[in-house]
Amino acid sequence: MSPNTESTAASCCIVGGGPAGLMLGYLLARKGIDVTVLEKHPDFLRDFRGDTIHPSTLEIIWQLGFLDEFLQLPHQRAEKLYGEINGKETTLADFSHLPTQCKFIAFMPQWDFLNFIARKAALLPNFRLIHHAQVLSLIEVQGQVTGVMAEVDGDAQPFHADLVVGCDGRNSIVREQAGMEIRRFGAPRDVLWLKINQRPDDPKWSMGHRGPKKNFIMIDRGDYWQCGYSIAKDSLDTLKAQGIPSFLDLLAEVSPFERQRLQEDITHWDDVRLLVIRIDRLKEWAKPGLLCIGDAAHAMSPIGGVGVNLAIQDAVATANIITAPLLSGTLSLPHLKRVQRRRWFPTWATQSLQIMISKAGQKKRSKPPGSMELWLRNRKFIPFLFGRLIGIGFYREMPKKG
Numbered sequence: 001m002s003p004n005t006e007s008t009a010a011s012c013c014i015v016g017g018g019p020a021g022l023m024l025g026y027l028l029a030r031k032g033i034d035v036t037v038l039e040k041h042p043d044f045l046r047d048f049r050g051d052t053i054h055p056s057t058l059e060i061i062w063q064l065g066f067l068d069e070f071l072q073l074p075h076q077r078a079e080k081l082y083g084e085i086n087g088k089e090t091t092l093a094d095f096s097h098l099p100t101q102c103k104f105i106a107f108m109p110q111w112d113f114l115n116f117i118a119r120k121a122a123l124l125p126n127f128r129l130i131h132h133a134q135v136l137s138l139i140e141v142q143g144q145v146t147g148v149m150a151e152v153d154g155d156a157q158p159f160h161a162d163l164v165v166g167c168d169g170r171n172s173i174v175r176e177q178a179g180m181e182i183r184r185f186g187a188p189r190d191v192l193w194l195k196i197n198q199r200p201d202d203p204k205w206s207m208g209h210r211g212p213k214k215n216f217i218m219i220d221r222g223d224y225w226q227c228g229y230s231i232a233k234d235s236l237d238t239l240k241a242q243g244i245p246s247f248l249d250l251l252a253e254v255s256p257f258e259r260q261r262l263q264e265d266i267t268h269w270d271d272v273r274l275l276v277i278r279i280d281r282l283k284e285w286a287k288p289g290l291l292c293i294g295d296a297a298h299a300m301s302p303i304g305g306v307g308v309n310l311a312i313q314d315a316v317a318t319a320n321i322i323t324a325p326l327l328s329g330t331l332s333l334p335h336l337k338r339v340q341r342r343r344w345f346p347t348w349a350t351q352s353l354q355i356m357i358s359k360a361g362q363k364k365r366s367k368p369p370g371s372m373e374l375w376l377r378n379r380k381f382i383p384f385l386f387g388r389l390i391g392i393g394f395y396r397e398m399p400k401k402g
Contacts, residue, residue: 022117191302
């Protein structure tokens with residue numbers, strides 16, 4: 001599709017077609033703002049992305065009027081999240097009492113979610129999604145960002161806009177080009193993702209974290225199990241040096257699968273994907289003409305699977321704050337900074353909780369056997385509290401009506 005960059009209407013160029021970028025694009029375009037979303041990949045088909053659609057995100061989709069249609073897409077529902085502690089299954093989070101339309105997490109391949117939002121946005125005449133568009137640099141005039149230079153199908157093109165929004169993830173080219181200062185917080189572990197094909201006689205294992213010694217994460221994907229194995233930070237090279245057979249031995253200790261079955265599906269290190277866990281956030285999310293949201297503004301740990309939820313909440317808050325001034329031609333840096341102020345507390349609080357849980361996990365072995373199980377048993381409210389924090393967050397954003 002050939003972009004038209006000469007519109008006189010209010011315009012926004014969004015870099016990155018992930019959850020934050022597409023949701024923001026849809027919300028702005030439905031208000032009459034010209035939106036161009038630049039996505040560097042040819043499609044949304046990528047494995048092992050955040051695939052959890054939280055109750056608060058489902059609430060936004062309900063508010064927008066297409067929840068029933070959305071839930072017709074293939075997905076698995078989790079009303080509770082479970083963990084195995086000292087060999088016993090324990091409820092870690094319960095969503096049954098949330099004040100939302102959907103009291104469950106929907107596990108859905110992210111490409112299905114993104115394609116759905118993209119189809120809805122494509123019905124709006126002032127929305128454009130351009131694939132194969134790799135941003136090269138920002139366009140600036142007297143300290144004001146006025147667009148981006150991008151390579152589209154091999155050709156460099158300028159995209160001018162009243163506002164550029166970086167939604168291009170934790171390796172954001174936008175924030176790099178803008179020279180934004182990043183505060184980084186340590187993460188002691190990484191995750192290895194892998195697939196185990198399902199069999200007709202597989203038990204109906206509940207989703208969640210398993211394994212008495214290390215977190216072994218299982219998500220039902222219909223025809224396969226998506227599994228995550230937690231490892232010490234920067235230890236993959238050591239595991240590779242020990243060889244696949246040794247790695248399968250480790251997996252067999254903590255997973256519900258026998259070694260022979262693991263060996264059938266994991267034959268080479270190409271069958272294993274590394275997720276480098278990072279927790280960071282920008283000191284300042286905005287500069288004149290530019291705003292970063294989602295992972296571009298704050299990379300989250302996979303704990304709780306809340307990254308997608310936070311990104312979409314950012315998008316809704318951004319649309320609520322900037323739509324009117326963008327339409328009136330009065331958008332300024334203070335408006336953009338309002339987005340950061342609005343979203344700072346849930347970002348800080350969620351990252352702080354993730355850091356605390358990570359540190360607690362490191363100290364867990366020093367506790368006597370059964371102490372964690374006993375702690376949870378004596379605090380019946382904990383699953384409901386975690387259900388609230390995971391399912392909704394510290395507070396939620398709703399699209400403005402009208």
